Amino acid sequence: MKNKFFLFTSILIFLIIFSIFYKGLHKQNIYTPSVKLNKKIPEYSSKLLYTDKIINYSEIFDKENFYFLNIWSSWCVPCRAEHDLLMELSKNEDIKLVGLNYKDNTDNAQKFLKELGNPFNIILVDIDGIQAIEWGAVGVPESFLIHKKKVIKKYIGPLDTNLLIQIKSLIK
Amino acid sequence: MLSSSIGYYALILGLISSLLLIYFSLLNFRDNQYLNTKILSFTFLQFIFVITSFISLIISFALSDFSNETVFNNSHTTKPIFYKLAGVWGNHEGSLLLWLLVLTLFTLIFLLKTKKQPLKYRILTILFQQIIIIGFFVFIIKTSSPFNYIFPVPKEGLGLNPILQDPILAIHPPILYLGYVGSSIIFSSALSATVLGLITKKWASHIKKWVLTSWIFLTLGILLGSVWAYYELGWGGFWFWDPVENVSLMPWLVLTTLLHCILVLQKRLILTSWVIILSISTFTLSMSGTFLVRSGILNSVHTFANDPERGIYILIFLFSLIFLSIIIFFFFHKKNESENESFFWLSKETAILINNWFMMYFLSVVLIGTVYPIFLDVITSEKISVGPPFYHKLIIPFLVPFLIFMAIGPKLRWIKSNIENKINLISVFFFSILISFLIVRNFNVNFLINLTIISGALYLFFITIRDFFIKKNKNNSQKIAHFGFSLLILSIMFNNIFSSEIITNLKVGEILETSNTKITFNDINQKNEKNYKSIIGSFIIETKNEKAEKFKPELRIYNQPIIITSEADIKTTLLTDKFMTINVVQNQDYFNVRYQVKPFMIWIWLSVILISLGGIISFFKKEYEK
Numbered sequence: 001m002k003n004k005f006f007l008f009t010s011i012l013i014f015l016i017i018f019s020i021f022y023k024g025l026h027k028q029n030i031y032t033p034s035v036k037l038n039k040k041i042p043e044y045s046s047k048l049l050y051t052d053k054i055i056n057y058s059e060i061f062d063k064e065n066f067y068f069l070n071i072w073s074s075w076c077v078p079c080r081a082e083h084d085l086l087m088e089l090s091k092n093e094d095i096k097l098v099g100l101n102y103k104d105n106t107d108n109a110q111k112f113l114k115e116l117g118n119p120f121n122i123i124l125v126d127i128d129g130i131q132a133i134e135w136g137a138v139g140v141p142e143s144f145l146i147h148k149k150k151v152i153k154k155y156i157g158p159l160d161t162n163l164l165i166q167i168k169s170l171i172k
Numbered sequence: 173m174l175s176s177s178i179g180y181y182a183l184i185l186g187l188i189s190s191l192l193l194i195y196f197s198l199l200n201f202r203d204n205q206y207l208n209t210k211i212l213s214f215t216f217l218q219f220i221f222v223i224t225s226f227i228s229l230i231i232s233f234a235l236s237d238f239s240n241e242t243v244f245n246n247s248h249t250t251k252p253i254f255y256k257l258a259g260v261w262g263n264h265e266g267s268l269l270l271w272l273l274v275l276t277l278f279t280l281i282f283l284l285k286t287k288k289q290p291l292k293y294r295i296l297t298i299l300f301q302q303i304i305i306i307g308f309f310v311f312i313i314k315t316s317s318p319f320n321y322i323f324p325v326p327k328e329g330l331g332l333n334p335i336l337q338d339p340i341l342a343i344h345p346p347i348l349y350l351g352y353v354g355s356s357i358i359f360s361s362a363l364s365a366t367v368l369g370l371i372t373k374k375w376a377s378h379i380k381k382w383v384l385t386s387w388i389f390l391t392l393g394i395l396l397g398s399v400w401a402y403y404e405l406g407w408g409g410f411w412f413w414d415p416v417e418n419v420s421l422m423p424w425l426v427l428t429t430l431l432h433c434i435l436v437l438q439k440r441l442i443l444t445s446w447v448i449i450l451s452i453s454t455f456t457l458s459m460s461g462t463f464l465v466r467s468g469i470l471n472s473v474h475t476f477a478n479d480p481e482r483g484i485y486i487l488i489f490l491f492s493l494i495f496l497s498i499i500i501f502f503f504f505h506k507k508n509e510s511e512n513e514s515f516f517w518l519s520k521e522t523a524i525l526i527n528n529w530f531m532m533y534f535l536s537v538v539l540i541g542t543v544y545p546i547f548l549d550v551i552t553s554e555k556i557s558v559g560p561p562f563y564h565k566l567i568i569p570f571l572v573p574f575l576i577f578m579a580i581g582p583k584l585r586w587i588k589s590n591i592e593n594k595i596n597l598i599s600v601f602f603f604s605i606l607i608s609f610l611i612v613r614n615f616n617v618n619f620l621i622n623l624t625i626i627s628g629a630l631y632l633f634f635i636t637i638r639d640f641f642i643k644k645n646k647n648n649s650q651k652i653a654h655f656g657f658s659l660l661i662l663s664i665m666f667n668n669i670f671s672s673e674i675i676t677n678l679k680v681g682e683i684l685e686t687s688n689t690k691i692t693f694n695d696i697n698q699k700n701e702k703n704y705k706s707i708i709g710s711f712i713i714e715t716k717n718e719k720a721e722k723f724k725p726e727l728r729i730y731n732q733p734i735i736i737t738s739e740a741d742i743k744t745t746l747l748t749d750k751f752m753t754i755n756v757v758q759n760q761d762y763f764n765v766r767y768q769v770k771p772f773m774i775w776i777w778l779s780v781i782l783i784s785l786g787g788i789i790s791f792f793k794k795e796y797e798k
Contacts (some may be wrong), residue, residue, distance in 0.1 A: 004502075005504040007498065007499075011495065014491060017492045018487065020546075020547055020550050020551070021463075021487055021546070022484065023550045024547075025483040025484060058384070
């Protein structure tokens with residue numbers, strides 16, 4: 001009696017382990033960190049790309065407008081791929097695009113924009129990558145949708161047309 | 173082309189011999205008094221088939237025959253011949269073929285070495301072995317054949333992961349596999365002995381050999397892996413609690429426990445359930461290791477391929493074996509009636525039993541730490557990672573009583589014992605605490621934890637040293653192994669306490685000065701080697717007490733595939749290792765420089781060698797007595 005009880009429980013336990021492993025095999029193994037939302041924008045100041053002026057974040061982002069902060073770099077290949085979408089987004093009147101030029105060479109960055117067009121209303125320069133860390137970025141490209149001085153949405157990796165439609169619907 | 177076909181058909185023939193062997197053993201099991209000679213010849217033939225297959229894969233690698241898919245994926249013409257050959261088992265398909273080779277070899281040796289054992293037991297063990305072998309044959313032929321063709325034939329291969337281009341790593345998998353696969357014999361033998369009711373003292377002394385063999389290879393295999401991680405991965409550590417390391421540690425823990433249980437069984441015919449369950453778990457844990465590493469359910473340096481089909485196959489195979497053994501255990505195993513109440517509180521077997529429970533506790537910590545993240549991910553989609561603090565916090569406190577029982581246990585007698593030399597045992601104990609207090613006091617570390625562990629380890633250390641002098645030549649294997657273990661814990665603790673590290677970014681010509689060390693970055697050189705480009709930094713390190721030393725850490729940029737690896741420059745002396753690595757910082761002239769001083773590194777390796785030496789002595793000792 002006791003023996004059978006142990007037999008069945010051990011078989012049951014191993015069956016459960018089996019099914020969990022079986023399910024686990026079919027799971028995606030790519031890890032995306034959870035995104036913290038509704039976070040206030042960091043308090044920081046930054047140099048601008050075309051002038052040497054230093055400007056505070058609070059002067060850039062005001063309470064009314066939607067802002068789209070895009071972290072990019074001339075050496076980053078996916079940034080090049082998403083650039084057309086940024087150009088398209090910049091035609092929208094309801095949103096202002098802010099570029100954060102990440103660990104880049106100023107000349108290269110300017111060449112990049114000359115070649116592909118400049119979608120940004122303002123471009124911040126992040127030579128050492130500290131500002132990107134302040135924003136909580138994990139890599140380039142990465143974008144943040146900002147409203148009322150808060151990050152309401154975060155996009156890891158390059159944009160695509162679907163995401164662009166979503167962004168446009170969010171800012172209506 | 174030709175060698176691939178030969179290899180493939182040899183595998184098919186090997187599978188056919190497996191089926192024939194099962195047929196013959198079933199026939200022989202019922203009929204005969206004598207072993208059917210066909211069983212022996214087909215086991216031998218099967219081994220010949222598998223080794224033919226393995227050699228043809230070696231030839232394909234040696235000749236860089238890129239019509240073979242495995243060679244194409246894992247080799248390159250510019251690779252040195254030694255690594256071309258090591259590439260045979262540096263990938264999923266080839267390593268499985270190696271596993272199969274060892275499996276058939278061990279089966280053959282088992283058959284040859286057990287002429288004195290009962291016939292039914294031999295045949296049944298062969299039958300179980302063949303079930304495992306068939307499982308591997310089908311797995312290789314169906315899902316991971318190393319002999320697939322590619323057409324048109326590519327001109328160049330894709331190269332071998334350069335992290336794996338290391339002489340230590342070239343022999344690490346074969347040694348580890350000898351350990352893993354040795355446990356398959358223990359598994360089959362324990363099952364058939366259970367079925368036939370043969371769990372006896374005689375069986376214990378026969379299977380002890382196999383347990384020792386497996387244990388020695390597993391110990392050395394883990395050591396090699398750990399040495400490799402230290403030299404090659406450039407993190408300056410030797411154990412990272414990486415899931416794949418844990419997966420090799422778990423069978424080791426079980427085997428060590430099994431080894432001690434077998435000793436008890438051999439003397440007293442108790443703990444039979446322990447022995448059977450441990451024998452089963454050793455092999456199933458080795459198999460789960462293969463499953464976890466090969467299925468891609470874990471991501472680590474060891475993961476070769478992420479192919480769910482392979483994972484599902486191993487999973488089903490593994491669990492069929494588990495269910496088979498559970499059923500056999502419950503239906504056939506009968507406990508001896510005398511077994512239950514025969515433990516006296518103060519005896520050698522009680523001490524072994526207590527430490528067995530500690531071992532099982534360590535095993536469950538490692539098992540939970542490895543498997544729980546997978547479970548949690550599947551059930552709740554939550555990702556967690558379990559790191560060293562988890563293992564350290566749960567294992568370290570329990571090491572102290574474990575070490576003390578390890579010291580006292582061997583001094584006790586079987587069945588019933590008194591503590592002899594009480595005064596000695598107690599005075600050594602206080603002496604250890606005193607010494608440990610004097611050491612720990614001078615350093616700014618967690619006082620209580622370090623004090624207790626170092627006392628525990630020192631206690632075992634002094635007791636075993638004392639034994640070498642008073643009980644000459646008696647049970648040397650145990651003394652050496654236990655002494656090695658105390659040395660291991662001590663070296664790890666001292667390594668941990670005394671280690672120091674400087675991490676900085678430097679460019680050529682710069683100097684960094686801390687309170688007691690001065691690092692000068694002199695120069696940088698580039699060289700082109702056969703299959704990589706090397707960047708060698710040249711540093712001078714000056715400390716207050718020692719004279720200046722030159723360090724030349726290296727970065728290697730491999731061409732196929734393009735991977736950057738960092739080769740540490742390590743200066744080893746008896747007392748400390750000095751360890752320096754460089755790394756590139758993105759888009760700048762700067763290099764990330766990491767300089768570590770790691771005392772007693774070499775003692776960690778030496779103590780593990782001592783532990784396995786204990787096993788080796790025990791393995792050969794029985795021969796003399798007979």
